[in-house]
Amino acid sequence: MTPDERKVDENLLAKMRIVAARGFSNSAQGLSQMIGQDLSVHSPDVDMVPLADIPEILGGPDNDAVGVYLRVDGELIGQIMLVIPYQQALEFCDMVMDVPSGTTKEFGRMERSALAEIGNLTGSFFLNAIYEITGLSSHPSPPAVMVDMVGSILDVVIATMGAISDHIMMFKASFQIGDRKIQADFWIIPDPVTLEKLTVAEMKKE
Amino acid sequence: MSGAMSSVGLGELCISRDPTDVLIAFGLGSCLGIGMYDPVTRVGGLIHVVLPEQKAGNDPNTAKFVDTGIPLLLGKLVEAGAQQSRLIIRMAGGANMLVSPGLSGTFDIGTRNINMAHEVFKKLNLKLQKEEVGGQVGRTVRMYIADGRMTVRMMGSQERDLGAV
Numbered sequence: 530m531t532p533d534e535r536k537v538d539e540n541l542l543a544k545m546r547i548v549a550a551r552g553f554s555n556s557a558q559g560l561s562q563m564i565g566q567d568l569s570v571h572s573p574d575v576d577m578v579p580l581a582d583i584p585e586i587l588g589g590p591d592n593d594a595v596g597v598y599l600r601v602d603g604e605l606i607g608q609i610m611l612v613i614p615y616q617q618a619l620e621f622c623d624m625v626m627d628v629p630s631g632t633t634k635e636f637g638r639m640e641r642s643a644l645a646e647i648g649n650l651t652g653s654f655f656l657n658a659i660y661e662i663t664g665l666s667s668h669p670s671p672p673a674v675m676v677d678m679v680g681s682i683l684d685v686v687i688a689t690m691g692a693i694s695d696h697i698m699m700f701k702a703s704f705q706i707g708d709r710k711i712q713a714d715f716w717i718i719p720d721p722v723t724l725e726k727l728t729v730a731e732m733k734k735e
Numbered sequence: 736m737s738g739a740m741s742s743v744g745l746g747e748l749c750i751s752r753d754p755t756d757v758l759i760a761f762g763l764g765s766c767l768g769i770g771m772y773d774p775v776t777r778v779g780g781l782i783h784v785v786l787p788e789q790k791a792g793n794d795p796n797t798a799k800f801v802d803t804g805i806p807l808l809l810g811k812l813v814e815a816g817a818q819q820s821r822l823i824i825r826m827a828g829g830a831n832m833l834v835s836p837g838l839s840g841t842f843d844i845g846t847r848n849i850n851m852a853h854e855v856f857k858k859l860n861l862k863l864q865k866e867e868v869g870g871q872v873g874r875t876v877r878m879y880i881a882d883g884r885m886t887v888r889m890m891g892s893q894e895r896d897l898g899a900v
Contacts, residue, residue: 581745590762591875593890598833673833677890680762681873684785685832687745688765688844691785691799 541728545575545700548662548727552655553702553715559654560647564624566707573702580687580695587612587714590680594618595636597648597674598685601656603667605726607719608686609652612679617711618644624706641674648672651715663730686718693721743768746799748782750811754881761875763828765845767801767852767868768876771808771824772883773817780815781878782808786844787851801851806859824861825885825897826852827876829868845869865897 553573561568584590593615601607613621622633625643633640652669660666675682690697700717719727743749743760751758758781760768772779784804789797798804813819829845829852849868856863867874867887875888876897888894 581747584745584762675832675834677764677832677873678762678875680875681764681766681830681832682762684762684764684766684830684844684873688786691746692790 538728541724542575542577544732545698545727546573547732548659549573549575549700549702549717551662552658552700552717555658556651556654556715557704559650560704563647563650564706565627566624568704568706571703571705573700575698575700577696578699580691580697583687583697583699584680584683587679587683588614590678590683592679593677594679594682595644595674595676596682596685597644597672598682599648599652599672600670601652601667602670604665605656605659605667605719605723607667607717607723608689609648609655609669610683610686610716610718611648611651611713612682612716613644613711613713615676617713618676620709621647621706621711621713624709624711630709636674636676641676645672645674648674655715655717662732663727665726665730686716690718690720698724743781743783745783746785746797748780748798748804748808748811750778750780750808750815751880752776752778752815756880758878758880759875760828763874763876764830764832765828765843765848767826767828767848768874769805769808769824769826769852770876770878770885771812771817771822772878772880772885773812773821774823774883775818775821776816777880777883778812778815778817779878779880779883780808780812781876784848784852787847801848802855805852805855805861809859809861819861822861823883824856824863826863826866827868827874827885827887827897830870830872830874832871832873834871867897 595618597611599609760783788802789800829849885897
């Protein structure tokens with residue numbers, strides 16, 4: 530990787546946007562079935578992002594949040610991170626556990642387990658969609674749930690990718706659930722080797 | 736200097752001798768926040784290092800790595816009027832945020848950052864006065880240039896002193 534990598538191949542980005550749109554839509558469907566509520570995907574996109582800017586993307590590194598993190602292994606290698614602002618994650622738990630809004634007050638074992646399951650499901654559905662499009666198969670690791678400041682949660686991704694380059698390719702989208710407007714940011718961060726594989730992969734249509 | 740809060744982002748360092756300045760490194764996970772302060776000339780600096788060592792490339796002016804960042808911070812402080820023998824050095828961060836079985840361990844960068852920092856301090860003959868490192872918790876670190884006070888705050892808790900000057 531060279532400093533010129535930010536001049537990323539626009540063709541690759543265009544191709545990855547197709548993969549991302551399909552992947553996020555698949556994830557949303559899975560999640561929607563799980564919680565039994567309508568769920569929409571907002572502004573799915575793929576972009577090259579400077580590592581140092583990542584904590585700012587989520588409203589600042591000092592905000593409290595919940596992060597669900599998965600490693601991806603197999604023919605594709607990368608990382609998946611679901612980040613939800615603290616208060617909204619409490620509400621998200623209420624929905625998933627099917628209890629009245631405002632019931633969840635903290636993230637105990639049950640709540641963390643529910644969030645882990647959400648990460649697992651959204652990640653798996655995304656990877657399935659990639660497999661359907663490209664024929665490249667991969668699987669997610671068990672999820673790790675972090676309840677902490679945004680900056681420290683994202684250090685996990687930054688430290689892993691920072692040794693490789695100063696910019697990363699990020700697939701990002703946010704989900705909105707029903708009229709409750711829960712913002713959950715969903716990121717896929719492929720390793721550079723995986724990007725090469727995706728570049729040469731034959732894309733299947735619907 | 737503007738006399739305000741200065742955020743020290745990933746791989747950045749900040750030096751100040753303006754007593755109204757507060758240097759802040761927000762949300763340190765596996766990253767380290769290292770502060771140095773000269774109580775006589777009242778010049779201080781804070782660095783937000785990300786990774787233990789610079790493996791690719793050879794850029795001594797990068798604050799991203801522990802091995803290049805500490806000498807860089809030291810050099811800039813001396814340039815700004817600090818004396819190495821008087822420096823009060825404190826450090827926080829270096830957590831291992833991943834606690835899931837099968838995920839942690841293999842890349843515990845927090846611990847590697849801490850070990851590298853200790854190594855570099857020893858090599859440069861710098862005495863670390865106080866540290867609050869490791870664990871599984873994120874930290875926000877502040878340095879008050881007026882009196883060299885350094886503080887740590889964790890999620891849901893109050894800001895508290897990390898060793899007074």
